[in-house]
Amino acid sequence: MTEKLQIRGGRVMDPAQGVDEVTDLFIADGVVQALGKAPDGFTPDLLLEAKGCVVTPGFVDLSARLREPGLEHKATIRSESMAAVAGGITTLVIPPDTLPVVDTPAVVQWIFDRAKAQGFVRLHPVGALTRGLKGQDLSEMSALKAAGCRAVSNAHHPVANTLVLRRSLEYAASHDLLVIVRPEDPDLKDGGCAHEGPVSARMGLKGIPYAAETVAVAQVLALIEQTGARVHFAQISSARAMRSIWRAQEKGFKVTADVAIHQLHLTEEALEGFDAAFHLSPPLRTKEDLEALRVAVKEGVIGSVCSDHQPHEPDAKLDAFPATEPGMAGLETLLPLTLALVREGVMTLPRAIQSLTQSPAEVLGLSAGTLAPGSLADITIFDPLGEWILQDSTWRSLGGNTPYWGKTLKGRVTKTLLEGRVVFDLNFGEAI
Amino acid sequence: MMAKKDTLQRDPDGKLRHFLTVEGLDRAFLELIMDTADSFASVTEQTVKKVPLLRGKTIVNLFFETSTRTRTTFELAAKRLSADVLNVNIATSATTKGESLLDTIRNIEAMHVDMFVVRHAQSGAAHFIARHVAPHISVINAGDGRHAHPTQAMLDVYTIRKHKGDFHHLKVAIVGDILHSRVARSEIEALKTLGAKEIRVVGPRTLIPADIQSLGVSVFHDLTEGLQGVDVVIMLRLQRERMNGAFIPSEHEYYASFGLTETRLEKAAPDVMVMHPGPINRGVEIDSKVADGERSVILQQVSHGIAIRMAVMSMAMHHEGVGGAA
The missing domain is CATH 3.40.50.1370 (Aspartate/ornithine carbamoyltransferase)
Structure with a gap:
């Protein structure tokens, strides 16, 4: 293995340090040593040319389902890890809704072992907030924390009982665990499959009202006030919920939020024609929501952008729209879709990179997401102008459920490093 | 990126391939359907209530939801057009045995049929089927979820x-x-x-x-x-x-x-x-x-339902429409 590494001539961008300059990066023993000037006596064993490319910390994705254990017909840890590094993502936060659910230390350990055996991406399994995600009994959070979980969540299974929700927030707070909440009132959702608005009215699709999200956010905010829990709101889809979070932040609540990248590009109009690729949870909403969410990311109210990666087998999308499974595979489109926002003038490149690195790392208190000397050298090198066509030969996820199939995307990862080791190289595929 | 409704139900010349929704069809087209129905109305009053327009064609009434009025008027309309009609009531059949919608369609398609008349509890089911059937098969939407009838x-x-x-x-x-x-x-x-x-x-x-x-x-x-x-x-x-x-x-x-x-x-x-x-x-x-x-x-x-359904079935089967040789 290479001991000393120099990444030469790239535009090094590390928002955590406020760095944005064309310079060199020096790495030894998997750790960033210096930026700009080589440390005394540094002779690189390997020189990586990064001219014309952007060099950033490896991306941290706050929500990616790898489907293993239990749902290997959809995807595996190996397949999706390969997709992740091809997309420049080196840290994946994975929701607990596997089979079995991540509600025992054994499952956490199994996932860590599996990740280690593959060895090219960092996994952070989120523990279940309630046992079996059933919303009835608390999970053994202390044990989950000891096993390595930094956060707990009930994922797409909102806790319907408010008392259970209160107690689980209190209990998580007493163990200093972050609670990740995908806010959605299950009764108001009522089996809906599309945003409740003009498009669902016309197409006769059962609607998910704004209130499903705003009621859930309001409920959790009220409980935070009582319990002092640390909460991160995941995959916000509406301007209204975003504004509630914003107001809470202004009042001093320590709440953070993320948004799925596709929510910043697509609206309910995409459902026209009943294409199941656009059946998503939370649903695509309106142009006004999209615009407001874009501003919220720019301003940092929504700190992080995630892929909300949900790979499916083809059959999952082969049925009448409401009967299909929601979600899209998004690891490999996260970067090009984020760069598209920069090109559209929504935000600067440093802010965009921050939303993929520093901000999500801070949510979980991870040391990742920066290139500061002493940090583990998880690094992404990408060509911001590199065009590629999303097709079989370029796509690595086992989930082919992306509406961008066949599209030309701009922004291509050329190399991904994990602890100074090249785990993805565009010219060679994965260097495992 | 996605098939728009109108390109799905009408071919590039504007001729009817499937009849899935009224949305996207223009006024002249709706009037053509009604005019065609007018021409069929008299058939019902003849002693021999049949015309040979769809002779040799096989039409499958594929009902995933129970129906009496719609199914029988579709059946009658098909028979008056001299088609062979097969009624498949899936509400009590294959899907309850766990067969997927697509498999059901593929199986019946393999019986060399020419048209599906579909009713399904899910919005968008007719679009889904139209998108996946063999090119020679027409799909008529007989009601999909809350979407269209x-x-x-x-x-x-x-x-x-x-x-x-x-x-x-x-x-x-x-x-x-x-x-x-x-x-x-x-x-x-x-x-x-x-x-x-x-x-x-x-x-x-x-x-x-x-x-x-x-x-x-x-x-x-x-x-x-x-x-x-x-x-x-x-x-x-x-x-x-x-x-x-x-x-x-x-x-x-x-x-x-x-x-x-x-x-x-x-x-x-x-x-x-x-x-x-x-x-x-x-x-x-x-x-x-x-x-x-x-x-x-x-x-x-109810009576008009037969004439309208005859009109739509014959138009879809013969790829008829406004603005070209039918």
Whole structure:
């Protein structure tokens, strides 16, 4: 293995340090040593040319389902890890809704072992907030924390009982665990499959009202006030919920939020024609929501952008729209879709990179997401102008459920490093 | 990126391949359907009630939801066009054994059929099937979830045209459970395309979809106001399961607020037509005196259903349409 590494001539961008300059990066023993000037006596064993490319910390994705254990017909840890590094993502936060659910230390350990055996991406399994995600009994959070979980969540299974929700927030707070909440009132959702608005009215699709999200956010905010829990709101889809979070932040609540990248590009109009690729949870909403969410990311109210990666087998999308499974595979489109926002003038490149690195790392208190000397050298090198066509030969996820199939995307990862080791190289595929 | 409805149901020359929704079809096309239905109306009155237009063709009535009226009128229409008809009732068949929708379609397709008439509980099912069938097969939507029931809408506007001639002066009220109604959605599209002066939807807020105004209708929550001066009243069936879903408190209260009675009908235009897609719930959404009264055209709707369905099936099978050699 290479001991000393120099990444030469790239535009090094590390928002955590406020760095944005064309310079060199020096790495030894998997750790960033210096930026700009080589440390005394540094002779690189390997020189990586990064001219014309952007060099950033490896991306941290706050929500990616790898489907293993239990749902290997959809995807595996190996397949999706390969997709992740091809997309420049080196840290994946994975929701607990596997089979079995991540509600025992054994499952956490199994996932860590599996990740280690593959060895090219960092996994952070989120523990279940309630046992079996059933919303009835608390999970053994202390044990989950000891096993390595930094956060707990009930994922797409909102806790319907408010008392259970209160107690689980209190209990998580007493163990200093972050609670990740995908806010959605299950009764108001009522089996809906599309945003409740003009498009669902016309197409006769059962609607998910704004209130499903705003009621859930309001409920959790009220409980935070009582319990002092640390909460991160995941995959916000509406301007209204975003504004509630914003107001809470202004009042001093320590709440953070993320948004799925596709929510910043697509609206309910995409459902026209009943294409199941656009059946998503939370649903695509309106142009006004999209615009407001874009501003919220720019301003940092929504700190992080995630892929909300949900790979499916083809059959999952082969049925009448409401009967299909929601979600899209998004690891490999996260970067090009984020760069598209920069090109559209929504935000600067440093802010965009921050939303993929520093901000999500801070949510979980991870040391990742920066290139500061002493940090583990998880690094992404990408060509911001590199065009590629999303097709079989370029796509690595086992989930082919992306509406961008066949599209030309701009922004291509050329190399991904994990602890100074090249785990993805565009010219060679994965260097495992 | 995705198949637009209109390119799915019409080929590039504008000819009908499938009949999935009224949406996206222009006025001339809807009139062509009605004119074609007119030409078939006489067939029903002959001693030999058959024309050989679809002789040798096999039509499959694929019903994933139970139906009597729609299925039998489709069957009759197909038989009068001399097609062979196969009725497959999936509600009690394969899918309950775990077969996927696509597998069901593939299996029946393998029997060398020419047309599917599909009813399904999920919105978008007809589009899904149309997108996946072999190119020579036509799909006719006989009702998909809450989305569309285009032949019902066509037979309704056909019935209106028979009585009123032109649509431009017409005020039409659609009353009842708009939220769950594919009939209402298709009627709104058809009436809009044909140029109706005003389309009203009337019902309690719980049964009116959010943002329905975006379809170009006005909303009323009071039946008496909603009926003021209308030329056509279309009553919708209230399904009994709506009482359990906290949509309305009771049939009794619903009838008291939204039941169509002779007294309420006096607010409408003197020559108002009363319509209902059936089956009717007497004493729930409509009083028997109105349902059986002289303004009711409910049974004519059923007869017209056969002519409209003959028209649509023959047009889809022969790829007919406006603006080219059929």
